[in-house]
Amino acid sequence: MKITFPHMGTVYLAMKSIFDDLGLEYVVPPQNSKKTLDIGTKYSPKQICTPFIYNMGNYIQAIEEGADTILIVGGNGTCRFGYYSNIAKEILNDLGYKIDFIVLDQKYTKMSDLFNNLKKMMGTNNFLKVIYYIHKAYKIIEKLDVLDKYLIKNRCYEKNKGEMDLIFSKSIEKICIQKGSENTIRILNESIKNLKKVKLDTTRDTLKIGIVGEIYSVIDDYCNLNICKKLNELGCEVYKTQSIYGWLKNSIFHVSRGKSADEYLYKKAYDYAKIEIGGHGRENIGHIVDFAERNFDGVIHTMPFSCMPEIIARQILPKVLEEHNIPVMSLIFDEMTGETGYNTRLEAFVEMLNIRREKSRDAKNLYWN
Amino acid sequence: MAIVGIPRSLLFYNYFPLWQTFFEWLGEDILVSEKTNKKTLDKGIEVTVDDICVPIKIFHGHIAELKDKVDYLFIPRIYSIHEDMYVCPKFQALPEMIKSSFKKLPKIISPTVDLFSQKNKELRNVVDVGKNFTDDLNIIGKAYHKAREAYSAYTSILKLGVLPSDIFDKKYSVVGIEDEKPTILLLGHPYILYDSFLNMDIINKLRDSGYSVITPDNFKFNEMAEIVNKNGISMLWTFGVKILGSMLKSIKMKNVAGIIYLSSFSCGLDSIISEIFEKRIKHQSKIPYTIITLDEHTGEAGVSTRVEAFLDMVEGREINEDYISTHGDSIFSHEINI
Numbered sequence: 001m002k003i004t005f006p007h008m009g010t011v012y013l014a015m016k017s018i019f020d021d022l023g024l025e026y027v028v029p030p031q032n033s034k035k036t037l038d039i040g041t042k043y044s045p046k047q048i049c050t051p052f053i054y055n056m057g058n059y060i061q062a063i064e065e066g067a068d069t070i071l072i073v074g075g076n077g078t079c080r081f082g083y084y085s086n087i088a089k090e091i092l093n094d095l096g097y098k099i100d101f102i103v104l105d106q107k108y109t110k111m112s113d114l115f116n117n118l119k120k121m122m123g124t125n126n127f128l129k130v131i132y133y134i135h136k137a138y139k140i141i142e143k144l145d146v147l148d149k150y151l152i153k154n155r156c157y158e159k160n161k162g163e164m165d166l167i168f169s170k171s172i173e174k175i176c177i178q179k180g181s182e183n184t185i186r187i188l189n190e191s192i193k194n195l196k197k198v199k200l201d202t203t204r205d206t207l208k209i210g211i212v213g214e215i216y217s218v219i220d221d222y223c224n225l226n227i228c229k230k231l232n233e234l235g236c237e238v239y240k241t242q243s244i245y246g247w248l249k250n251s252i253f254h255v256s257r258g259k260s261a262d263e264y265l266y267k268k269a270y271d272y273a274k275i276e277i278g279g280h281g282r283e284n285i286g287h288i289v290d291f292a293e294r295n296f297d298g299v300i301h302t303m304p305f306s307c308m309p310e311i312i313a314r315q316i317l318p319k320v321l322e323e324h325n326i327p328v329m330s331l332i333f334d335e336m337t338g339e340t341g342y343n344t345r346l347e348a349f350v351e352m353l354n355i356r357r358e359k360s361r362d363a364k365n366l367y368w369n
Numbered sequence: 370m371a372i373v374g375i376p377r378s379l380l381f382y383n384y385f386p387l388w389q390t391f392f393e394w395l396g397e398d399i400l401v402s403e404k405t406n407k408k409t410l411d412k413g414i415e416v417t418v419d420d421i422c423v424p425i426k427i428f429h430g431h432i433a434e435l436k437d438k439v440d441y442l443f444i445p446r447i448y449s450i451h452e453d454m455y456v457c458p459k460f461q462a463l464p465e466m467i468k469s470s471f472k473k474l475p476k477i478i479s480p481t482v483d484l485f486s487q488k489n490k491e492l493r494n495v496v497d498v499g500k501n502f503t504d505d506l507n508i509i510g511k512a513y514h515k516a517r518e519a520y521s522a523y524t525s526i527l528k529l530g531v532l533p534s535d536i537f538d539k540k541y542s543v544v545g546i547e548d549e550k551p552t553i554l555l556l557g558h559p560y561i562l563y564d565s566f567l568n569m570d571i572i573n574k575l576r577d578s579g580y581s582v583i584t585p586d587n588f589k590f591n592e593m594a595e596i597v598n599k600n601g602i603s604m605l606w607t608f609g610v611k612i613l614g615s616m617l618k619s620i621k622m623k624n625v626a627g628i629i630y631l632s633s634f635s636c637g638l639d640s641i642i643s644e645i646f647e648k649r650i651k652h653q654s655k656i657p658y659t660i661i662t663l664d665e666h667t668g669e670a671g672v673s674t675r676v677e678a679f680l681d682m683v684e685g686r687e688i689n690e691d692y693i694s695t696h697g698d699s700i701f702s703h704e705i706n707i
Contacts, residue, residue, distance in 0.1 A: 045644035046662075047635060078458040078606075083641045086603060090648045272465055275448055275481055278458030306420065308637040312462045314418050315425075319469035332420070 001025065001100075003121065004067035006055040007032050009219035010148070011244050013172065014140040015071075017181040018133050022122050027067040029058040032222035034337065036061060041335050043091055050304030050334050051216035052084055054223065059088060063097055071121060074105030079278040079309055136181040138248060143188035145245035147171075150195055152240065155232040157200040165229075167194045207236045207353050210291040212284040213302035214310050215242040217333050224302055225339050227331070227346070231300075234350045239296075241287045242280060265290065271323075272316045281309030285320060292324035298353045299326060300346075305334035327353060371502065372398045374439030374475070376431035377405070379424060379460070380447065382533040382559045383586075387520040388443060391495075394512030395502045400439050402431040405566035409434060410665060416470040422636045423567060423665050424560045425459055425466070432467055441501065442467075442477045449485035451590070454607045457638050476501075527586050534563040534572065551683075553580045554619045556612045556646070557631035558638075567663060568631055569672040578680050580626065585611035588618055602645060609642045616646060620654035627657045627683040629676070634664035657683055 004027045005015055012028050019026040030036070032054055040057030059070055072085050085103045092099050102121050105113075118130050147168065155164050171191035175184050209231055217224050218240055228238045254261040265286025273282045284301070291299050301317070303310035314330055321328055329349045331342060373392050375381065385401075392399050403409075405427050413430030435442060444467060447460040459466075464479035478501055480494040492513075499509030527533065553575050555562055562568065562584050575582050585593070593614020597604055600617060604610050612630075619625040630646060632639035643660055650658055659679045661672065 045640050047637075047640040048644075049637070049640075078455040078461065080637050080641055082605065087641055087644055090645060094648055272469070273462050274465065275446060275461055275483070277462045281458070281462075306635045306637060306640070308458050311418065311421050311635075312459055312466065315421060315466045316462065316469045 001069050001123075002027055002067045003069045003071050003102075004029055004059070004062035005071045006058040007220065008216060009221065009244065010144050010172070011141065013144065013175050013184060014137045017140055017175070017179075017184040018137045020179040021133065021136065021181050022124075024121075024123065027062045027065045029062040029065075029067075032058070032220065037335050037337070043095065045087065045091075047306055048087075049080060049214075049307050050223065051214075051220075052080075052087070053335055054216070054220070055084065056088065056091070059092065059099075063092075063099065068098070069100040069102060069121075071102045071104070074103040078276070081279065133181075136185075138252070140181060140184050140188065141245045141248060143185060143192065145243050147188060147192055147195065148243070149240070150192065152228040152232060152238040154195075154198075154200060154237075155229070156206050156235050156237060157202055157204055159199040159201050163198045164195055167191055167198070204235070207297040207350065207357065208239070208295075209236045209350075209353075210239045210241065210287065210296050210299045211302060212241045212287045212291075212299060213280075214304055214307045215247065215280055217302040217304050217307075218242040219244060223304070223333055224331075225333070225337070225342055227300065227302065227342070230343065230346055231350070234347065236297075236350060239291075241284070262286070268293075272320055273312075277309050277312045279307065279309030281313045284310070284313050285316060288317070288320055288326065288328060289324055292326035296326065297357060298349065299328045300349070301328055301330040303330065303332055305332050327356065370396060370398055371440040372400050372438070373441045373443055373478070374400050374402070374435035375443050376428060376435060377402045378428040378431045378564070379463075379560045380445075382537075382563045384520070385537070386523040387516045390519040391498075391512050391516035392443075394515050395499060395508065397441075397502055400435065402434045405430070405564050407566075407667065410566070410667070414665060420635055422459070422633050423663065424558070424564075424633055424636075426665065427560075427564070427567065428463070429467070429470055432471065436471060436474055439475055442475055444477055444479050446479045446481045448481065448483040449607075450482065451607050451610075452484055453605070454610065455485065455605055456607055457636075528589060530581075530583060530587050532563065532572065532582065532584060533559065533586060534565065537563075549624060550581045551579070551626040551687075552622075552624045553582055553683075554615065554625050554628045555582050555584050555631065556616060556628060557584075558608050558633070558636070559584075559586065561631050561633055561663065567633075569663075569669045571629070571631065571672065571676060574673065574676055575629075575680075578677075580680070583615075583619070583625075585615040588615045590614075593618065600649070602649075604642075604645075606638055606642070608638060609645075612642050613646060613649070616650060617653075620650065620656050625656060626687070627679065628659075629679065630658065630660040632660060632662050634662055657686060 002025045003019065007029060016026070016028055036054060036057030039060050040053035043060065044053045044056045074082065074085055085101055089101055102117050104117055115130060119125060122130060122133065124130065151164055151168055158164055168191065171187050174187050178187070211218055211227070219242060231238050250261045262283050265283045268289040269282050269286035272285050276282055288299050317328060329345065331345070375385065375388060389399055409430035410427055412433040413426035413428065417426045417429050432442065444464045446464050447456055449455050464477050467477065468474065478498055480498050482494065483490060495513045496506065496509055499512065503509065526536065555572065565572070572582050590611070594610050596617045597610050597614045602613060604613060616628060619628065628650070630643055632643055650656065657679070659675065661675055
């Protein structure tokens with residue numbers, strides 16, 4: 001059994017470390033690239049959302065390197081994510097690949113099934129061992145999240161440009177070379193320490209920008225054309241709303257006990273979405289209201305092309321913006337990777353936010369479709 | 370007496386008899402928007418974001434037509450219409466989308482329909498809707514009872530092989546779904562199949578060419594769900610079960626000569642369902658099929674050409690069935706986009 005998994009931001013580092021610990025064979029698919037997209041586009045259904053195209057590319061690239069089992073998290077609810085594993089199975093079967101799927105699903109499989117799947121994957125019958133490794137993975141993902149959050153918030157203040165990026169890329173390189181979760185955690189801790197030592201020029205005038213949107217397009221820097229770095233360079237503090245850590249924490253500690261940690265967002269979004277609208281649509285509307293209340297300068301709403309929940313959110317947004325007076329720009333990402341268009345729009349958006357800040361906070365709100 | 374506006378769009382084709390009877394027994398007037406036309410579409414496009422699917426744009430157009438003429442708008446917020454199944458997420462935020470798109474609106478009646486796990490909430494919804502017009506629970510109860518009767522009569526007529534659009538046009542004749550006549554199975558969401566503007570009147574085109582037309586609504590839901598399960602497809606969308614179930618059932622029926630799948634551009638459900646549809650039908654049968662993707666372009670010639678070409682192929686297959694081609698077995702059409 002040679003396990004592989006789709007990419008999503010830096011989560012592969014956690015998976016890699018755990019598989020090393022367990023002594024399992026695995027294939028980390030090549031980083032998302034134009035080639036991944038090309039392969040994915042070729043075999044994916046038309047009009048499917050972009051994350052699936054990336055996943056498909058990852059699978060096939062990994063299979064070419066010898067993988068025979070795919071590990072994927074299953075979704076639930078009305079969004080298409082829940083069908084990702086099914087449709088990938090149909091397509092890979094049709095292409096003639098004999099691939100096993102391990103689907104970690106929270107809602108429709110029972111807790112015991114979930115553990116059985118984990119046991120099957122880890123090749124152990126020891127319940128405690130399963131818990132232990134989940135805990136390890138959780139810890140790595142948490143550290144990665146701390147690192148990422150610190151980076152995108154403070155990169156715009158650094159005195160010597162590029163220092164933080166260097167620390168970040170070096171630590172990832174190190175993790176890729178070394179084995180085992182202990183090492184990974186140690187390297188991450190060091191990097192966080194080093195990052196905090198980087199000299200900051202806090203007198204700089206910056207804008208505060210929140211990023212909301214579909215989780216893959218928020219997290220994966222290839223998919224969103226590294227939007228956080230672009231904003232940092234334009235002089236903006238950036239706050240991401242969606243993260244793997246947040247999602248994992250919510251599903252392990254909150255949803256399993258019947259109450260989501262996003263309950264407060266549902267309340268904020270109640271006027272605009274009374275019930276779940278699939279994916280993170282309702283949470284994102286709540287986040288935008290939340291950002292407005294916290295006096296953010298602007299929000300960027302990212303989504304893959306044809307994402308159903310976010311299209312609904314986009315249709316509802318004008319009313320939210322009008323009532324809460326916060327500028328929002330929606331960016332749609334698809335398999336076309338023309339970067340210049342996005343750069344221009346980001347620059348123009350930031351420029352307008354600057355003007356708005358100079359004039360008055362109550363200036364008429366901006367909304368770009 | 371108040372006027373309740375019901376848009377002729379989306380789930381109208383499935384549930385109108387229920388809604389109509391209910392409001393009429395409550396003593397209210399009903400105003401149904403006109404059939405979709407160019408104006409409806411234009412008005413809808415004006416107020417919606419550009420990448421939302423056409424049926425939602427058309428829905429907005431219907432609301433634009435109704436909103437100044439009525440006292441109430443009936444726009445249910447639908448989460449689930451079958452146990453353990455969902456509908457498209459766009460139905461879950463319909464009232465909110467409408468409220469965000471239009472400034473001046475009459476009062477909106479928007480019960481939350483959720484049969485996913487809370488079956489017994491049905492009556493509460495009914496009472497909530499009824500309370501807008503009367504405080505007398507007896508009247509509401511009676512109206513709902515009558516509405517259910519009308520609805521079950523409606524669905525049982527559909528099962529005889531009649532299409533909803535025929536019933537609303539009042540020109541139906543009963544054709545059994547397993548009749549001798551060559552039949553085309555038309556797949557897709559009900560709001561695409563029965564909206565003659567959106568689908569360029571495809572039903573009549575097929576009938577004029579001498580085929581009878583059946584749709585997923587002519588099959589019993591339980592049977593469709595069963596056959597989908599049996600084939601190992603896990604499908605949690607009601608429309609998906611209907612489309613795949615009727616496809617799987619009809620490939621065993623002798624009178625079905627071809628299958629046309631009408632999909633709408635940027636429909637999230639169709640991107641998944643049509644993929645499973647294509648993979649399964651390829652392996653399990655030799656019935657010719659085609660997938661036609663519709664969007665807000667209104668050029669009729671494109672669809673006509675495709676339908677005619679498809680029918681030619683179906684007929685050609687009938688005539689040449691005994692001739693075995695030297696390369697490849699039967700003729701399949703490929704997915705077509707317009």
